[in-house]
Amino acid sequence: MRNKIVFLFFIAMLVVSCKSNSDFDEYIALPNSSWHKTNAIQFTFPINDSIGKKHLFINLRNNKDYEYSNLFLITQMNFPDGQVIVDTLEYDMADVTGKFLGQGFSDIKENKLFYKENITFPTTGEYTFKVRQAMRKNGEIEGIEELEGITHVGFRIEKTQ
Incomplete structure (x- = not known):
């Protein structure tokens, strides 16, 4: 009995002592696990x-309904001073065998995709980050109207070590 109490105490201390290195971490659920091409997901966050x-x-987060091995995104970062940076990004979502990348034991996989590395925000204030999907089928000009299989979109800011 005493060993169980000591063990539980150490587990509780471990959980309490774990300090997050996250400055911002937010997810938005997509209705019906579908991302419309005009639906720009927006995150607003303070930088101090x-x-x-x-x-x-x-x-x-994607589920088994995601049909592609990659993902194209268009991002927009709005700065407090009015500056805007737009990027087009491509990420691998599956390996060469078609197995989804990311973490998770169920049908849902979570992917933590680098957007920017070792950056310093130039000014303090409120920033806005927008992201939208830009997928197209090979040989087609028009984008995919509804991208099935993406359940959540999130944005995270971490302090570097």
């Missing part, structure tokens, strides 16, 4: 530190 370096991540 213009000195420390950060890693920025786009977090995605």
Whole structure:
């Protein structure tokens, strides 16, 4: 009995002492696990530190209904001073055998995708990050209207070590 109490105490201390290195971490659920091409997911967050370096991540959860091995995204970062940075990004979502990448034991896989690495925000204030899917089928000009199989889109800011 005493060993169980000591064990539970150490587990509780471990959980309490774990300190997150996250400055911002938010997810938005997509209705019907489908991402419409005009649906820009938006995150607004404060930056109070213009000195420390950060890693920025786009977090995605996909299920077995996702039909592709890659993903194209268009991102937009709006700065407090009005500056805007737009990027087009491509990420691998499956390996060469078709097995989904990411973490998870069920049909849902979570992908932590690097967006920016070791960056410093130039000014403090409120920033806005927008992301939308930009998938197209090979040989087609029009984008995929409804991208099935993406359940959640998230954005995370981590302090570097």
